[in-house]
Amino acid sequence: MATINVDHINPFLLASTKILKEMCSIDAKIGKPFVKNPIFLADTMVILIGFTGEMKGQVLIAFEHPVACDIASKMMMMPVEEMNDLSRSAISELGNMIMGNTATVFSTKGIAIDITPPTVGKGTMSFTSSFAQNICIPLEYEGGNKIEINIAIKGDR
Template sequence: MTGINVDYINPFLMAATGIIKDICQIEMKIGKPYVKETAFADDSVIIMIGITGEMRGQVMIVLSYTKALEIASKMMMGMPVEKLDEMSISAISELGNMIMGNAATIFSTKGILIDITPPTVCRGNLTIAQSFAQNICVPLSGGDITIELDVAVKA
């Protein structure tokens, strides 16, 4: 993998797997990272969070629409979630906040100070143009849920 240091990706992976285990009771396995264009399918839900400070870029947490509903339901104490409405979008946005806040804490223990932007939730057939950093995709899977963590950052 050229262009990105694994030390810039591992804190995001540690945060994502830890938070998903704590919040959703799902043990996530980390798949093989690869370089990916930031283009997403019709049924995608993307939680996009920007990074500023000693690192710049963005992280996108990508899941299918049905899995976003399942996770929103788990976050809302098992309340059934039929569609992405204001409440369920707020729940999955909070998942993004928790993951990224945890990652910021991990980075701070390594002497790297970052800030995160509020999450933006996008849906559907989408391509995001990025010119500042290569996008590294790391699939996370556990149970019947697969989440894609797209990390495009540079120091």
């Protein structure tokens, strides 16, 4: 399996922290990247967005249920205690904004990518692919709340 060029991880992190700040007023702290087998437990919500073009791969943005509710609350500016269609739509749009911004950052570096529509899942899930190893970068905010950005890239140049 191929490895990921570190320069290709930074645009995802830049976009993620920027969108979390702008849309949710979250100052996320970037944690230490690690290789992770992309398996998620029952209480986890995952946004899956693929990308194609000069680089191909997928991003899995994972939140435990309380964190997903907190982020949806901040986006919708109202309390969210359980995820419903509206709050799932907000979370899905967050993923779309992060990846759209990521594509813009890559374009400034001369790398063109297109993103797929987001898919949101909840529950026990595992993902396998022929991409590079899954690199997980935790983003932490407000007392230990954590968002995991999982990145796997094929055809890294």
